[in-house]
Amino acid sequence: MKFLKPLAVAFLLPATFSSLQAKSNFNAALSSEVRTILSQDTLAWSSPLPFDKDVKVGKLKNGFTYYIRKNTEPEKRVTMYLGVKVGSILEKEEERGLAHFLEHMNFNGLKHFPKNELVDYLQKAGVRFGSDLNAYTGFNETVYQLPIPSDDPELLKNGLQVMRDWAQDALLSSDEIDKERGIIMEEMRGGRGASQRMQEQMLPVLLNGSLYSNRLPIGTEEVVMGFKHQLIRDFHQRWYRPDLQSIIIVGDIDPQQMEKEVVRLFSDMKVVKKPAERKQFGIDLLNKNQFKVITDPEMPQTVARVLIKHPKSEVKSVGDYRTSLIKGVFNQVINARLREISQKPDAPFLQAFVSVDGVLDVFDAMTLVAVPKPNQLEASIQTVYRELKRFEQFGITESEFQRAIAMYSKSNEMAYQERDKVKSDTYVNNYLGHFLRGEAAMSIEQDYQLTKQLLPSLTLKEVEAIGNKYYAETNRDIIIMGPEKDKDKMPDEAIVNNWLGSVNKETLTAYEDQVSDLPLLSKEPVKGTIKSVKAIDAIGSKELTLSNGVKVILKPTTFKNDQILISAFSEGGHSLYDDKDYFNASNAAGIVNSSGVGQLNAVEIRKYLAGKNVGISPYISERFEGVSGSTDKEGLKTAFELIHAYFTEPRLDEDIFQGIIAKTIASMENRESEPRFVFQTAINKALYGDNIRKNNASPEQIKSISKERTLEIFKERFADASGFTFTIVGSFNEEDLKPYLEQYLASLPSSNKPEEARDLKILPPAKGVEVVVNKGKEAKAQVSLAFLGDYTYNDDENINMDALESVLSIKLLERLREDESGVYGTGASASYSKFPTGRYSFNIGFGTSLDKYQSLINSALDEINKIKKNGPTQVDLDKFIIEKTRQYELDLKENNYWLGEISGAYRLKENPTAMLKYLEKLKKVNISSVKAVAEKYLKEDKLFKFILLPEETK
Template identity: 35%
Template structure:
């Protein structure tokens, strides 16, 4: 089964007939489902009966599905089965350049008109409107309101223009070169340099090693107009295209739109052959050891490439085989996760899977690990040994059963929410079905198939997979990491010796310890609910518990299989002395690595097999908090874990050592990265005068972290549950939640006191300052313009400042990207905080070439000054209003939005009912409000942070 580059990918009877629709010849797909626990292994995987798939007479394929989430919105995609792999030698980078040009002038939308129009209907450039180019495909993404016929028609017109109406004028092409070159510049760095060296070995003998989608700087600067036009003519044609429409509108309307817009595109005459490119096999083991002085991380990759070219599953037997592969990956990755949680972990994290490479035509069994700078050989040895352990001894029955439970639980969750899944989450499998013929039977069929077949899969079947994965041919080992004088470089011979020795290593079978069946061993007597209040406006219920704790919950039907949870009380690390804070700040995140109630992290994972639940306690500057999520059926486990994190957090020096060792490995060379280095230096400049400032973690700071004190302080902070407020949002059963609240929350320890956070005298830097940092060899700079300072807080100013940032982002894109061609991305962000004190922050940031720093900085400031002087335009104000109203409409149907809103109202002392006044606030927003806000907050100087490369 073909799988993408991920740890686990569980992919989702075609009978054809031809008839006429609106004068067009259409090949339609009808559907047949035949699901039993036993099956004809040669039977074809069915096609999702809820999806309409057709092929127009000109060869264009389409997919349509009615989907009601979110309401009044349709997601459109144009998929072109053409990417950088099809470029001629004079076209390097032009598949991607063509993607850009479709936003810069088409028959019906001249340059800038397309983005301008979409912004006017609330579609944001980058956030909503976007596209990507890969080796084998180019995909355009367009969300459109579906409740307005005119907007829907315009959306399809845009999609049609992308397909065959690009203008490609010489002026527009030349103006876009600067933007694409800036995107090229962004990709430069240690990772790119190392990849250029190892990719020819990974993709040995194939065109994939020579066709990175970004192309080459020389060609982007110098390609001829005809080269780009030829690419568009050759590959943007209906037989290589698919149109996908999924959203809240009837199928007939969408089908008619596709017919009318795409049926008239002429069928290609004498089309150029769309070749498929393969990756040749090789007997040798290729080893790539790549180093770079600016590499922040060390990594190890092992690839055992399949001998045969990849093919998609088509039969039920092949689909069943994919389940065995998923079980294999699940179990092996569980073992690797145990190793990373050992006291001296061999890697920061590691995983293995069988799936896709950079080439659609070649799959591989792959293992990956992130390591310490000097730990690459150790990590490689561990990955190889764990594969060898499976080869020699196989997996055990207990871990096999846990893997089955976990996989089925994930599918059950998807199945339960099948009618409440957002449209943009459904599109991926349609795209893959068109590009590589990945099966898409639909989640209902898949869930039933998994339920029926998982019990029939034997452990022997899974254990046999390793023999087909591991081989001495088609093998590639890739090591990437820092180039440092004090770091011994791994040699190719050392890798070869290790490969040879692993087979003779004296390995023992994996030891799977028995685990308890219950999380709770002792439980305090349950408490009571002493008061219950309802907010009929927001449909929330608030419970006051006998220990003083408060629970607010909101029942929703946004998802069938989701409950989200959060809770906090004030205090946090602000109540620590300066000395205690510094001693514990780098230890706090490692406290939960020990597990709870005598169960370590690994045991907890095993005990929770087949359950969808997680809980995370946290200590922050102002609060102690706890959050999580679960499936409704696992709500009691969520309450149990919450109870245990309050009352029974383990103290385990070995587990803490594991955390510290992983942290040291992770950050070992991070500051070699110019970008991380700039962040660190800028942070010191702005916040360094704070007596509690700790800066970037390093080995010494991590080794000096005081675990004993951190654990003691954690117990103190979670000793009083009486001043906690807990929040639950989702598919809640009232009686169960109330019962669990009494059983697991109302009995938590309480001191009957309400604490608050402590406010300190320190304030970050504000006013006019400049910090220039020179680091790195690549010709890339970044600019940060920050207006910030103390202020009196009010909610209106918070909304105005956010809106000002949205308007300024529109102007900066127009000026710095479209007019100057000097940036790939640019944006502004505004924040106004109430606690611990009133503080505003307004940041403009963008990357660019060193030669353009001053010019673009001045241009950005000029846009700020323009708004201060004249306010925004009517058009720009209308754009951000429309976007805000559309986003809020969708937010009101999201559990996460409600959870955050309910919590933040209490956190900041707001009237939560005012969220229903948002539409009025948007409608009342004026240009004068924005102008006054700009005058109030953006006229007191700014901090200018600039990152430049080192002078050569």
């Protein structure tokens, strides 16, 4: 479903793409069709869901399927996916990992793009490898993605050729196969750790001992490193065939012309005379309960999962769709109750949720998850179980039901409001789900109309019935994972059953839905005025100064039909407070934000905002305080009321405060067992010594936080509005907005006392050091190289630093990954700041094997020295320029981009129109200018080396 998707269930498995419902123009006949369905008897629920009529769908004689649709969001772009119904589940024992290996090989030599020419060619067109050009392999499918500009006929033609080559023309040369073995081994090595080790023990239970539990897409080291070349060629020939493939093309294109090209390119694909059967695999329910305790020395916390498994359900008919809405309402209601519990000081868990949803597209389950506080596993499981028993005995209240319906209705209206602004990726994923899994592919109008008409037909009793249906006593798995040090404390199955049995004997009371009738603000603000208006014509904006000194920059746009973004800042932040107040100041905004605001506490404010598309949050960073959030036109008044309330009526409730402190301390219990935490702690220590502002907080420091002082600091930071600058970007009418500015912003208290953030002078050593940390069980190394120092902050320096980041990333991938097969991923990352003084950080990171990390460090430094000596190649520099040019074209159509640029310019005390000259600055970047910043900032004495190795290598 497109909205309010039930909470995802994390099983430590590889991520898969989620399919979103498509949005498009409606076929006029549908509305009456749906009304007819709803007016008929219950047998009409079996009517199939309608299909999006605005997508051109066809199948070639060889069985190849295509979906083509015109969409101009974004303009001059097209997104193409190749879906292949081939994944790791089809592998034989000796082929484990070959489906994924084959995905890699499709980037390492195609008929029209031999060796690594594919990536090189597309980078020259501005396509980013990894973020744009990418692929994934799952249990049941392999998917390739290629978003490219559509305004270049030659590029568009070659993009289609790439898809055709991916479909059947991988070269699979022996030398490239052998080179790729090491890369995949590094991908496999990077995933090793507590999660992977525990996953291997959990999968047989989770997947009922089915084939899925032995077919993780990454494969096995034995196969990856040892298979004969012909094996993967045979796998490719057997499965990469037109009847198992589809191309999905959505973008700013001519569908008729695109269809002709697809027919021309894909009609000659080879058809196997006796194709291997593409079996469908599932998971049989065992009709029994399972129990498993898993521990690991590096597991930082305990997690309890209870899965009550059910046969897989599908959403293909009107009735199926309606049932999915009922499930969603149940999930919303039960999890709202658990959130209320989690906010109490005596809550036994850090996090808990319940979800009725599909799992890995192979079965449905009611899943209960609890992350207990230390030594509260029993209480956590019982608390979640108790809420389900309460639900079973008493059901839900009418107010809970109506609130959940209102949330669905609002989300439905929001999606419909933006129907002509839907991104091409949304459509692509929708049609991909239709091809791969037979999922429904409705247009946004169809989806909207069906949801709008179905929601009023849902009943409270049906929500109760769906919960009771999935809350069963058989096919129940209990999986408890935790730290090795707690192994002796872990319960067995009989003990957990006794815990659950004791809840069954309790006398429960019905849930009371506490809803406040009070308004958010205790009194209506006294209206102020707009004192002056200054036009910023170059960027279509205005700067307003209010009677209390508040500045407001307005940027109306048409990029979305109903989206308004708000960001505000004032200089100061927690830099103004001494170290003894640091934890009070740095946590003040988060704690206050969790406590509700105005006259409504945390539970009441959440219910107050249900069914509203409004979110406003305060923040206090080192140098600034402010608020940020978003709303639609309908929620404008509520958004401004929230802003006014945080300035004038913040609150910090005792139970919320104690709950946050207890939860934070509990989350620290086993963090020293986690290698990445220990590694980062060592890095912080090396760079900043014992400075409390740059190191992880200790339990004692968290306990020292004072409720009274925290609230006092928050009020101090928001006591004087005169220093605040608000930036508002989006689909608003200036005249409609002005009354809210006068009523809620111009009325904020102000004393007109200017403040500046304090320079804390917390800097790393002037010269680099090397730090080696030994932590962890896996035989792998993690390397982080950082150049740190003073920086000359200006536009020219910044854009050349960005160019250096890009060209060096290209070279690191080419050498460390492709040439030396030593890493799966690597790259450079540059950051720089203007205040309090100019500083930069230039980082390189990668994971690798123990025998290669030193040589790869040397190779990375060698590539740096080449750029320092000779500058980048013009080819690599051109890739950077075209990528940034293409990205800038897209950015100019995004509200978030404008919000960031305008607000950022005011923070940096710069001209907000300077961003319009970005392309001019980009054209000035050259080999000499990039070489100069490399020489200036990538100096050997500024290099910090941080290396994480396993414990046995001490």
